[in-house]
Amino acid sequence: MNFENILVSKNNNLAQITINRPKKLNALNKATIEELHQAFDALESDVAVKAIIITGSGEKAFVAGADISEFAHFSVDEGSNLARKGQEILFNFVANLATPVIAAINGFALGGGLELAMACHFRIASDNAKMGLPEVSLGVIPGYGGTQRLPQLVGKGKAMEMIMTAGMISAEDAKNSGLVNHVTTQEELLPLAEKIAGKILRNSSVAISAAIVAVNANFEDGVNGFDTEIKAFGDCFGTEDFKEGTTAFLEKRKPNFSGN
Numbered sequence: 001m002n003f004e005n006i007l008v009s010k011n012n013n014l015a016q017i018t019i020n021r022p023k024k025l026n027a028l029n030k031a032t033i034e035e036l037h038q039a040f041d042a043l044e045s046d047v048a049v050k051a052i053i054i055t056g057s058g059e060k061a062f063v064a065g066a067d068i069s070e071f072a073h074f075s076v077d078e079g080s081n082l083a084r085k086g087q088e089i090l091f092n093f094v095a096n097l098a099t100p101v102i103a104a105i106n107g108f109a110l111g112g113g114l115e116l117a118m119a120c121h122f123r124i125a126s127d128n129a130k131m132g133l134p135e136v137s138l139g140v141i142p143g144y145g146g147t148q149r150l151p152q153l154v155g156k157g158k159a160m161e162m163i164m165t166a167g168m169i170s171a172e173d174a175k176n177s178g179l180v181n182h183v184t185t186q187e188e189l190l191p192l193a194e195k196i197a198g199k200i201l202r203n204s205s206v207a208i209s210a211a212i213v214a215v216n217a218n219f220e221d222g223v224n225g226f227d228t229e230i231k232a233f234g235d236c237f238g239t240e241d242f243k244e245g246t247t248a249f250l251e252k253r254k255p256n257f258s259g260n
């Protein structure tokens with residue numbers, strides 16, 4: 001896969017996407033959003049890929065937001081189309097991928113950058129990372145799911161404060177608030193992401209995909225997550241991985257999952 005704004009690599013069952021516009025602090029312009037969609041779509045269809053890490057290039061930023069220069073002149077309709085299309089092809093797309101996605105936040109994750117990290121299934125950060133939704137300082141609000149996902153992760157009061165003040169929080173504060181799961185040094189960030197991904201890779205990928213659907217159902221309007229869980233739980237009993245996992249346990253050996 002050859003892209004202008006992102007790098008994609010694969011190592012065994014683990015893929016890595018690096019947003020690669022360091023001179024613009026990896027800001028998400030339209031082309032980058034489209035490339036990210038294509039890359040995630042291709043990795044999701046690749047049966048060999050069982051987990052994806054996304055990070056930013058350089059030492060300064062994960063993503064410093066949507067590219068302000070691209071939407072500064074937009075009309076009301078263009079603004080809502082920007083948010084709708086972005087949510088559809090990238091942010092909701094990532095949140096609903098069957099393949100687990102870990103955000104490795106290596107610096108600024110602001111606006112659309114934090115929204116992208118929040119769309120991932122979970123996040124880890126380097127100790128220099130700074131996170132925030134500064135949109136109201138530009139006269140706009142978060143439009144890529146930030147008003148929905150931030151309260152889900154940190155609670156309504158903390159989210160309201162972060163959005164209203166447009167301020168940035170430290171990696172440590174983000175960890176204490178539940179926004180990121182782990183904080184480490186910048187050097188150790190990708191090794192830690194790979195170590196966690198390694199633990200994921202040992203498990204049944206078909207069961208993990210079912211778990212993503214069930215957990216996400218908790219946050220969907222008009223969907224009963226308990227019912228979704230019952231259906232997904234039952235479906236697991238028809239998989240080869242379930243037979244292998246339970247048989248391996250009973251035979252006191254490690255399972256060898258096929259992902260089917």
Ligand code: COA
Pocket residue numbers: 023024025027064065066067068069108110111112134135138
């Ligand atoms: N959109 C477009 N360009 C951006 C950008 C964004 N969201 N964030 C950074 N850039 C660009 C800058 O314009 C600058 O480009 P230039 O060198 O061509 O002038 C380059 O990236 C480096 O950024 P700079 O502001 O010089 O770095 P800094 O270290 O002084 O400040 C930030 C870092 C993150 C505090 C600052 O870049 C910033 O506030 N960015 C915007 C954050 C934001 O509001 N995001 C939400 C958008 S909805």
